[in-house]
Amino acid sequence: MSLPNYFASLARYHVWATQKLIASNLATVSDADWHRDCGLFFHSVHRTVNHLLLTDDIWFARFAEGRSLRLPLDTELHVDRATVCEALGVAVTRWSPWLETLPAGRYDGELCYTRNNGEEVRIPFAPALGHVFNHATHHRGQLTAALTAMVLPGAELDWVQLLQQEARSR
Numbered sequence: 001m002s003l004p005n006y007f008a009s010l011a012r013y014h015v016w017a018t019q020k021l022i023a024s025n026l027a028t029v030s031d032a033d034w035h036r037d038c039g040l041f042f043h044s045v046h047r048t049v050n051h052l053l054l055t056d057d058i059w060f061a062r063f064a065e066g067r068s069l070r071l072p073l074d075t076e077l078h079v080d081r082a083t084v085c086e087a088l089g090v091a092v093t094r095w096s097p098w099l100e101t102l103p104a105g106r107y108d109g110e111l112c113y114t115r116n117n118g119e120e121v122r123i124p125f126a127p128a129l130g131h132v133f134n135h136a137t138h139h140r141g142q143l144t145a146a147l148t149a150m151v152l153p154g155a156e157l158d159w160v161q162l163l164q165q166e167a168r169s170r
Contacts, residue, residue, distance in 0.1 A: 004107070008096065010130070011096040012162065015096070017137070020157060026085055027085075029150065034081055048146075050076050052140075053077055053084060054077055057091060068115075070115075109125045110125055111123055
């Protein structure tokens with residue numbers, strides 16, 4: 001599989017898993033559990049969902065717009081659950097159309113951006129892009145574990161589930 005096709009598949013998974021998590025799990029958690037510290041890196045489900053949205057915005061700006069958003073990683077973009085979930089559900093859909101615009105050779109290049117501390121960074125483009133999707137998978141996993149501990153039904157978010165679904169529809 002070529003890198004463009006691989007990343008197109010990752011971008012589809014990013015949308016599928018995020019929207020499935022929002023629809024099944026995040027919609028059912030109580031307001032108290034939504035805001036309580038449940039031991040996640042960003043403490044609550046609310047703050048972790050905000051972090052997912054924030055980092056999607058940061059990385060998209062770096063890759064697609066050549067901009068470095070310098071915001072603390074615990075920035076609360078939205079106070080309201082419906083608003084942050086809706087914004088995250090929309091944000092993840094940006095990647096596929098943008099990826100379609102990339103020439104195949106771009107994956108062999110570098111990504112240059114500025115970190116929050118002002119440090120200039122130059123890293124390989126393809127692995128950095130892989131980080132975007134891996135990072136979201138990591139936090140979706142944290143959210144799924146926290147919600148499971150709250151005895152809420154867990155959504156099946158394994159990438160292979162999407163791949164099987166796509167294979168059946170061909």
